[in-house]
Amino acid sequence: MNNTFLNEDILLKVEKPARYIGNEPNMCVKNPDNVEIRIGLCFPDVYEIGMSNIGIQIIYELFNRREDTYCERVFSPWHDLDKIMREKSIPLFTLESQSPVRDMNMLGFSMGYEMCYTNVLQVLDLSGIPLYSKDRSEDDPIIFGGGTCTYNPEPIADFFDFLYIGEAETRYDEVLDLYKKYRHDKRRFLREVSHVDGIYVPSLYSVQYNQDGTIKSFTPKYEDVPSIIKRQVVTDMDSVRFIDKPIVPFIKVTQDRVVLEIMRGCIRGCRFCQAGMIYRPLREHSLEYLKDYAVKMLELTGADEISLSSLSSSDFSRIEELLAFLIDYTSVKKINISLPSLRIDSFSLDVMNKVQDVKKSSLTFAAEAGTQRLRDVINKGITENDILSGSLDAFRGGWNKVKMYFMLGLPTETAEDRDGIGDLCEKIAETYFSIPKEQRVGKVQIQASSSFFVPKPFTPFQWASMFSADEYKNMAGQVKDHIREQLNQKCIKYAWHDPDVSVLEGVFARGDRKLSELIETAYHLGCMYDAWSDSFRPDLWEKAFEICGLSPAFYNRERKLDEILPWDFIDIGVKKEFLIREWNNALNGVITPNCRQQCSGCGARMFEGGVCFENKN
C-alpha cells in the first residue's frame, strides 16, 4: 500500500489533492535505496501545467532508462498548499517516492518561460535548499536547468550550478556518468562537467561591466573552461526513442492528449520569433516513425485526443499523408484530433471539415501586423490576399468565426500600421458579406487580439527597443478606436494582453546576471506564479526594481550592434552576422526567402542535418 508525504488532514483541505499523491498509471517505480543517483525533475509551475509539458516526459524517461538512476517529479505547490507548508514548516517532496526534495542528489528544472523564475525560488526555498549556488554546501543537491528560456540563462545564473543548453537527448548520460565519478567533490564535478559540450557552469565565468551598466567583458575564470557554449542538437530525429511509459494523470491537465512532435525547427525565419531561430535547422521525423508513435502513445495512455506539435505544421513535407492516416485511425477508435497551426487553404479546410464541428470551430490567422509593409519588416510571409481568399473559401464552407493575432510595438511600426489592424478586420467582415445571404451561417465573428512584441535573444530583433506599459496601452487604445470606426465594427471584438507582463518578460528575455538579485527580492516580497494573471503583482515587481536600483528601461532599450550581449557566449548555430544582416533587411523592408526556397546561410548548417541538406548530396 502506498503512502503520502502530506498527512490526510492537509490533503483533504487543499484543492485537487491528486496533484500531490503521485501513483498515476505508468509512473516509474524504483527502490530509491537501489540506485546510485536520485534526481528531482521539476517544472516550476502547478502540476496540471507541468504534466502538459512534453520536455518533462522526455527527460523523465531519459533518466529513468538508466538503472543506476531514479528520476522523480517535483512541481510547485499551489498557493493553498504553499501557505500551509510555510506555516507548518513542511518541506517540499517528490511525487514518486514521496520523499523530501532535499534527499535528491540533483534537482533539475525545465523552464519554458521567463515568468516561472520566482517559482524556481519557491521550489528551492520550500525544499530547504539555499537559493544561491554560492551558498550551497556539499550536502545540498546539485541544481541544474534547461529549457527554452535558458538560451539566455544569465538572469538566473546565480541560482544554478549548471545549465544545459540545447536538446536533452544528447549529453545527459555523460553528465550523470561524471556525477558518479565526482559525487563527493562538487567543485571538481562542476569543473569537469563544464568540459561537456552544451554545459554552462555560471560560477566559472566572470562578468565585468562598463560605467553605463553594459557588459565590458565575459570570460571564463580558467583556461580549460570553454569561452563558447555550443547548443546541443539531435540531427537524426528518428533516433529519438519513443516514450515507453507515458504517465497518465488522474486530474485533467492542460494538455489532456497525446502530443505528437512531428518535427523540430522551422524554415520560415520570422524575424521576431525566437523558436524559429534557436531550433534551426528544421528536422523532420519520418512518416513511419510518426505513425508508429501515434498508435503506440494512444494505446499506452488511452487518451481520447491527439494533437500535432510543431512550429508550422503545414511545412511538414508529409503532412497530407500523416493527417490522412490519423483521420482514418482515430475515426475507428473514436479519438479526436486537435488540429495544429495549419495554413488556411483548400487542403486544411477539407481536413478541418472532417475532424471538427464547423459550426463551433474557428479559422486562425497569425497575421502579426496590420500592413504589408510591416509584415515585410518582420518577414511574416502571409499576404492580405492569403487571408481574404482563405476566409472567403472558409465562409463558403460554412465557417463564420475568425481569430486574428497581432503584435504591437514592432520595430518601425507607425500609427498607419496600427490602423491597418482595423482595416484588415473590416475587409474580412466585408468578405463575409460578399457571399450570397443564403450561403451565410448567422453573423460573422472576428476576434482580434494583440500581444506586445518582446525582443528575444538570438533573433534579428534582439537589438530592438521596447516601450513602457503606458505607451503600450496607448497603442492598443488606438487600435481599438480605429476598429470602432469601421462599418462592421459590431462583428469585431478586440482584446490585448497585459502590458506589464510584457515589459517584465522583456527584462528577463534580454537580462544579465544582475537580475538574479531582482528575482530573489521580488520572491521575498511575495511574487510567485507570475505567469498567472491572478497572481501577477506588478506593484511588487516595481518595488523590487527600486530596492535593487535597477530599471526596466535599461533592459528594454535599443541595443547597439557592437555591444556585448549577455547571451553572446552561446553558439546556437545561427550566427550573429546573419542576425545583423536580417536586422538590416528588416529596417529596409526586404524579405528573406524560407529555407526551402533558398538557403540564406544562417549558420545552422554546421549541425549537418535537417533541411539544410534536403535535395542536396
Next chain:
Amino acid sequence: MKIRIKFSKHGNTKYVGHLDIMRYFQKAMRRADIPIRYSEGFSPHQVMSFAAPLGIGIESDSEYLDIEVTDSIDSSEAIKRLNSVMCEGIKIIEWKQLPDNSKTAMSQVASADYFVLCECNDISPLDKAEILVEKETKSGELKQVDIKPMLYSVKKTEGGLLMHVAQGSSGNLKPETVMKALRIDEYHIIRKAIYDISGLTL
C-alpha cells in the same frame, strides 16, 4: 451487452475524486482494449455509469461501474486485461454480464455498509428515537435533520464501527454525518458493500 464491473479503491487513490475516476476508467478501457460501446453523434463517448460516487478521502472494497460492450470477452480475460493497466490501489474484482433489461447500478443502489476506523467506546447517542444533526441546506441555512430513519444499523467491531446506512436517490446518509452525531472528528472510512432494495449486493 451490459457488463457490471466491481472494483476496489485503496491507498493514495482515495484522493482521486469521482469525476477523475470516470476519466481514469475511460482511458483504462482504451488501454486494456475493451470493446466498449460508444454513444452516437459528433463526439461519441463511452457508455459508462457508476453506482454511487465515492467522496474524496474514502476507500472502498466494492465500487461498481456499468458499461456496454460490442463483443463478448471471457470474464477472467477481461479482469486480467484491466488489472494489467490499473494503478496501485485500484483493483478489478468482478466482471459480469447483466440481462439486457437490467436497470443501471445507480438506480438500483438502496443502502451501503461502511466500516469506520476510529476510537469509539460509546454508541449510545445513536440509540435514541431521534438523532438530530445540523445540516447545511443548499441555500446555506443550517437545519436540524433526523438521521435515525436512514441509519439502519450500527455496531462496534474490532477497531471501529460497522454501519449500514441508506444510500442512493431516495435517501442518503453519509457516514461522516453519523460520526458528527457521535462527536468524533478522527476517523477513516471504508465502504464495504453496496446493496439494492432487496438487500442483495449489486
